[in-house]
Amino acid sequence: MFGAAHRFSLGRFDILVVKDGIEGRTPLHAFVVSIPAELARQTVYMLGGLTVIDTPDRRILIDAGNPPWKRGRTHVASTVLGRLGVAPESVDRVLITHGDLDHVGGLLTSNGRLSYPNARLTMHRALWRSWQRPTGQRANARPGSNPPDGLTDLLQGRVDCFEEEQEVLPEIHALPLPGHRVGHTGFRIVSGGETLFHIGDAAFDPIFLERPSLANDRDTNPAVAAETRACLVKRAIAERALVVGSHFRLPATGRLVPAPHGARWVSVGHPAADPGPQ
Numbered sequence: 351m352f353g354a355a356h357r358f359s360l361g362r363f364d365i366l367v368v369k370d371g372i373e374g375r376t377p378l379h380a381f382v383v384s385i386p387a388e389l390a391r392q393t394v395y396m397l398g399g400l401t402v403i404d405t406p407d408r409r410i411l412i413d414a415g416n417p418p419w420k421r422g423r424t425h426v427a428s429t430v431l432g433r434l435g436v437a438p439e440s441v442d443r444v445l446i447t448h449g450d451l452d453h454v455g456g457l458l459t460s461n462g463r464l465s466y467p468n469a470r471l472t473m474h475r476a477l478w479r480s481w482q483r484p485t486g487q488r489a490n491a492r493p494g495s496n497p498p499d500g501l502t503d504l505l506q507g508r509v510d511c512f513e514e515e516q517e518v519l520p521e522i523h524a525l526p527l528p529g530h531r532v533g534h535t536g537f538r539i540v541s542g543g544e545t546l547f548h549i550g551d552a553a554f555d556p557i558f559l560e561r562p563s564l565a566n567d568r569d570t571n572p573a574v575a576a577e578t579r580a581c582l583v584k585r586a587i588a589e590r591a592l593v594v595g596s597h598f599r600l601p602a603t604g605r606l607v608p609a610p611h612g613a614r615w616v617s618v619g620h621p622a623a624d625p626g627p628q
């Protein structure tokens with residue numbers, strides 16, 4: 351499955367979860383050092399991508415996917431979105447979960463221009479601040495977590511920031527989810543009585559929601575990320591929210607229901623649009 355998508359509606363919004371990677375399993379022990387015996391053979395899927403939200407007034411993206419130069423990946427802006435009828439010029443807002451290259455690399459085209467020329471960006475102030483600093487001085491920086499060269503300059507005057515949970519667009523709230531990277535944030539979308547949590551990389555795979563205390567060593571601060579997940583799971587259950595994760599396998603959406611060990615993930619929906627092979 352290369353560049354497939356899942357389309358569904360949430361209240362007045364039309365939502366499209368787009369994948370830009372090649373589907374493949376990774377052993378859970380690639381992320382978790384101290385793994386419980388019963389999960390020793392567990393595998394997870396790691397697929398990147400972005401989410402398109404069409405509201406009656408505007409077209410919004412959550413993240414921008416991989417950069418055009420990353421081998422083995424589809425550049426969603428120039429390939430998949432075109433086949434799905436989403437013109438880059440039609441996007442007027444990009445909400446950023448965090449600054450890893452597989453989430454923001456797609457903001458640039460292969461010739462260094464902005465992929466979404468008419469879009470303003472919304473991100474956590476701590477992330478935007480860190481992008482203003484020289485590469486070596488960025489908070490929680492990791493290899494691959496720096497913005498592509500030239501991006502910060504191109505974005506001057508186009509970025510709106512938040513620092514805490516707040517409405518950033520009508521019916522869309524930023525939901526800071528600390529632990530993964532500096533300024534890591536999810537988005538809580540409520541429309542027509544339905545609720546969706548886009549949780550970014552708070553969990554790479556639903557197994558991390560079923561077992562929130564499972565420490566993911568790819569998180570900058572695994573202990574804080576585990577605490578964040580525990581709160582997130584409780585809230586998603588309480589609000590009966592639909593949940594989508596940036597790297598979840600399609601349909602990538604599901605609900606959490608209470609279970610003896612904490613929560614159980616129930617997948618919802620099915621891939622409804624496949625733009626075909628690249």
Ligand SMILES: [Zn+2]
Pocket residue numbers: 450452453551596597
């Ligand atoms: Zn990621």
